[in-house]
Amino acid sequence: MRWIYVLFLTVFLGGGSLAIDARDYKTAYDLLRNGLCALRITCLLPADMIYPADWQRDVQSRLERSREVLIIGDVQSFQPVIQYLDGWLRTTDPQRQQQRPQIFAVVPQEQVVWFRGWTENRELSSFVKVAASSNENEPLGVVGRTGLPLLILDNQVVYMPSWWQLDGPTLRQVLTWGRLLVDQIRNAQQRKQEVK
Amino acid sequence: MRWIGLALLLGVALAQDPRYPDTTRYLVSAPDYRLERLTLLKWPFVEVLRADRWKENQQARLEGRAAVAHEWRLPMSDLLTTQEVARDLRKAWQRFEERYYWHVITRLNNPALYAVYCWAGLKGPDLNPPLPEVQVDVPSGSVPQGFDPGLGWPSPAAQGQHMLDAYWPVPQVNSEDFCDGLGLEILPLMYVPGFCLDIDAIGFSWCTPGYNDGQPLWFNDSAAQTRVSDGIAHAVATYYPDYQLDVLSALRPRVPTDLSDPTRLRVFAPMPWQAHVLEGGAVVTPVMRTLDGLTPQNLVSEAQGILQTLQRALPRLPEAERLAGTAYYYQALNSLSKLSFLQPVSAQLTGLIAGLDEKAMRLALNTLAATDEGSKLAGRDLFINHKNAPGAWRLEELKRWFPPSNPYIYERFGYLSFFQVWNRAEVTTVPDFRADRNPLGVAASLGMRALFYWWVPVRIKVSLIPSPPFISLTGSLDFPRPIPVAPYVLPFAGERTYWGWVSVPEGYEIPRVKGQPGLGVSGVSIPGFSGNVYDLLLR
Numbered sequence: 001m002r003w004i005y006v007l008f009l010t011v012f013l014g015g016g017s018l019a020i021d022a023r024d025y026k027t028a029y030d031l032l033r034n035g036l037c038a039l040r041i042t043c044l045l046p047a048d049m050i051y052p053a054d055w056q057r058d059v060q061s062r063l064e065r066s067r068e069v070l071i072i073g074d075v076q077s078f079q080p081v082i083q084y085l086d087g088w089l090r091t092t093d094p095q096r097q098q099q100r101p102q103i104f105a106v107v108p109q110e111q112v113v114w115f116r117g118w119t120e121n122r123e124l125s126s127f128v129k130v131a132a133s134s135n136e137n138e139p140l141g142v143v144g145r146t147g148l149p150l151l152i153l154d155n156q157v158v159y160m161p162s163w164w165q166l167d168g169p170t171l172r173q174v175l176t177w178g179r180l181l182v183d184q185i186r187n188a189q190q191r192k193q194e195v196k
Numbered sequence: 197m198r199w200i201g202l203a204l205l206l207g208v209a210l211a212q213d214p215r216y217p218d219t220t221r222y223l224v225s226a227p228d229y230r231l232e233r234l235t236l237l238k239w240p241f242v243e244v245l246r247a248d249r250w251k252e253n254q255q256a257r258l259e260g261r262a263a264v265a266h267e268w269r270l271p272m273s274d275l276l277t278t279q280e281v282a283r284d285l286r287k288a289w290q291r292f293e294e295r296y297y298w299h300v301i302t303r304l305n306n307p308a309l310y311a312v313y314c315w316a317g318l319k320g321p322d323l324n325p326p327l328p329e330v331q332v333d334v335p336s337g338s339v340p341q342g343f344d345p346g347l348g349w350p351s352p353a354a355q356g357q358h359m360l361d362a363y364w365p366v367p368q369v370n371s372e373d374f375c376d377g378l379g380l381e382i383l384p385l386m387y388v389p390g391f392c393l394d395i396d397a398i399g400f401s402w403c404t405p406g407y408n409d410g411q412p413l414w415f416n417d418s419a420a421q422t423r424v425s426d427g428i429a430h431a432v433a434t435y436y437p438d439y440q441l442d443v444l445s446a447l448r449p450r451v452p453t454d455l456s457d458p459t460r461l462r463v464f465a466p467m468p469w470q471a472h473v474l475e476g477g478a479v480v481t482p483v484m485r486t487l488d489g490l491t492p493q494n495l496v497s498e499a500q501g502i503l504q505t506l507q508r509a510l511p512r513l514p515e516a517e518r519l520a521g522t523a524y525y526y527q528a529l530n531s532l533s534k535l536s537f538l539q540p541v542s543a544q545l546t547g548l549i550a551g552l553d554e555k556a557m558r559l560a561l562n563t564l565a566a567t568d569e570g571s572k573l574a575g576r577d578l579f580i581n582h583k584n585a586p587g588a589w590r591l592e593e594l595k596r597w598f599p600p601s602n603p604y605i606y607e608r609f610g611y612l613s614f615f616q617v618w619n620r621a622e623v624t625t626v627p628d629f630r631a632d633r634n635p636l637g638v639a640a641s642l643g644m645r646a647l648f649y650w651w652v653p654v655r656i657k658v659s660l661i662p663s664p665p666f667i668s669l670t671g672s673l674d675f676p677r678p679i680p681v682a683p684y685v686l687p688f689a690g691e692r693t694y695w696g697w698v699s700v701p702e703g704y705e706i707p708r709v710k711g712q713p714g715l716g717v718s719g720v721s722i723p724g725f726s727g728n729v730y731d732l733l734l735r
Contacts (some may be wrong), residue, residue: 013606022536047684048681063613069461103238103710155546168682169421169424169425169682169683170682170683170684172425173424173425173682173683174427174683174687174689175689176425176428176429176432177428177432177623177687177688178689180432180689180690181621181689183689184474184621184690185474185621187473187474187476187719188473188621189475189477191471191473191474191475191476191717194469194473194717194718195471195475195476195477195711195717196711
């Protein structure tokens with residue numbers, strides 16, 4: 001009986017997410033999780049959770065303040081982000097120009113051309129590092145082939161396009177390593193030019 | 197009838213035309229590994245060739261331009277020393293694993309574990325991994341697609357070795373290795389203990405909720421999270437770079453200063469081709485068993501091992517090659533048995549090829565060549581592709597399954613083994629949940645290395661006594677109890693160093709290497725390696 005109650009609550013909250021915004025959803029989930037645990041029904045709900053994210057309120061507002069943006073996966077999923085960043089990189093407002101972020105992208109080999117507008121522009125290329133993950137290449141395949149497009153801002157928040165956000169302690173801890181891996185893959189990509 | 201047979205054979209083989217591409221680049225070219233060199237106080241070496249540079253060089257010569265470097269000499273290393281290098285590489289990972297976990301757990305359980313490990317220095321036995329086993333692997337893609345002699349696809353020797361030999365409940369590294377960046381931290385308050393109140397006189401006993409489930413009254417979850425995150429960040433910033441340095445120092449060349457007693461030489465002569473890091477290729481060295489293992493009896497058993505491999509694989513080959521394969525090892529063994537120092541065991545060696553007749557063997561080889569000529573008429577390279585893959589390619593590729601051996605065997609059978617070191621990018625847990633094949637072992641090691649905060653419950657006993665103050669309180673501590681803290685098991689994502697041995701048929705491609713030997717890549721330098729470090733060995 002208790003489990004039916006839990007199921008009902010989850011479905012109710014999940015369905016309600018269309019109406020309430022992400023912050024409410026997060027609060028509601030935390031209340032539910034702690035409540036169920038305090039009531040000794042179950043303490044098994046994970047602290048890491050996926051919440052729906054609102055493009056304007058969550059993603060864009062975060063993006064505005066970011067110093068570092070990691071884009072991993074299929075470029076198609078990131079159209080709004082790429083357009084937003086493009087506008088930012090080419091801005092003429094001197095104050096905005098000062099705050100331009102560093103952009104890392106790990107994308108499939110054939111999509112590297114998408115970033116030519118940035119990487120071949122002498123002024124912009126210092127802000128952008130693009131790594132290709134090719135399929136035939138075993139060591140680099142790991143990241144590009146996860147199949148899950150990820151947008152990571154300042155190594156803290158993760159969004160998945162069509163906008164869901166991941167949040168929770170485990171995720172933040174794993175990201176510390178994720179950043180190292182992205183660095184190493186970027187270096188390996190540059191090494192390809194060196195080793196001939 | 198014979199023509200039908202040939203046609204059938206052609207049909208089978210057409211599906212398996214290897215089409216060795218012109219771009220095959222890194223080849224074993226002219227091995228000069230005669231042990232006789234040793235008696236001249238010279239160390240054996242091999243020559244390797246880059247096919248595309250060789251062609252460029254030909255072109256340059258025709259046009260009268262400067263020569264293009266295309267051939268390099270690699271001194272051999274002895275097998276035992278490469279095993280020691282493999283052990284150092286494994287130990288480097290084990291050190292990283294221990295430092296990572298004990299730093300995080302000590303930081304999380306500060307001050308209790310800080311006092312135990314960093315002040316009192318409680319420590320288990322030192323890390324002392326055994327000498328890793330020699331195992332030849334056949335990397336996927338190193339043989340033509342579709343070729344499967346049924347010998348399995350052995351994985352690199354390092355597979356599943358990135359783990360401790362035993363997961364002790366105490367550190368196996370010194371306290372200064374993981375206590376850096378830590379200090380005694382009394383605050384913040386991490387928990388309010390659960391407690392029990394016992395009044396025996398009236399039979400009253402009450403415990404805080406959750407006490408019996410092992411929960412404190414209150415736990416400072418966010419402080420615990422912060423401590424774990426800081427610990428992980430410290431490992432990424434400090435211990436991981438140290439691991440990479442340990443790997444580099446394990447790869448330093450070990451070169452003797454004189455060659456006067458060749459039987460006692462221990463040589464490790466790594467060649468960065470171009471580096472072990474991602475997309476850098478691999479660090480490689482040809483290996484051989486040295487003289488102290490080279491007794492006639494050992495040689496016989498190595499030859500026997502090779503024959504067994506062949507006998508398992510030959511039935512899967514086309515008939516012409518099955519016969520020629522027999523002829524191949526007939527020749528090899530026949531010439532081995534004629535070596536003067538193998539006189540005592542020559543009977544055993546010839547015993548291995550008893551019942552085979554030299555004439556029949558020569559006939560088998562001629563038949564193979566003739567059949568191949570037939571396939572050339574049809575525009576296919578059925579068995580032999582002179583241009584890019586010398587010999588009958590199936591019989592040659594089989595040699596990738598042969599074990600590292602001594603130069604006599606290499607020379608007679610026409611192959612060579614390399615020791616290789618390379619990095620892979622991996623996302624896993626520490627300890628690696630994939631390392632141990634035994635699920636119970638995985639559960640045990642993960643359990644030993646789970647992230648727990650240990651808290652200590654309190655039992656308060658209230659006794660009534662007949663004199664003032666009439667009440668006496670005695671407190672006692674219960675056994676510590678664990679609270680799991682996210683991420684529960686330590687994560688890892690990054691480059692990790694693998695090692696292994698591969699065998700390469702003479703004239704065939706060396707797997708994993710890239711670029712040009714000895715050049716290295718920027719930012720990665722093996723201590724003690726320089727352009728002329730092997731001058732003595734290459735005399």
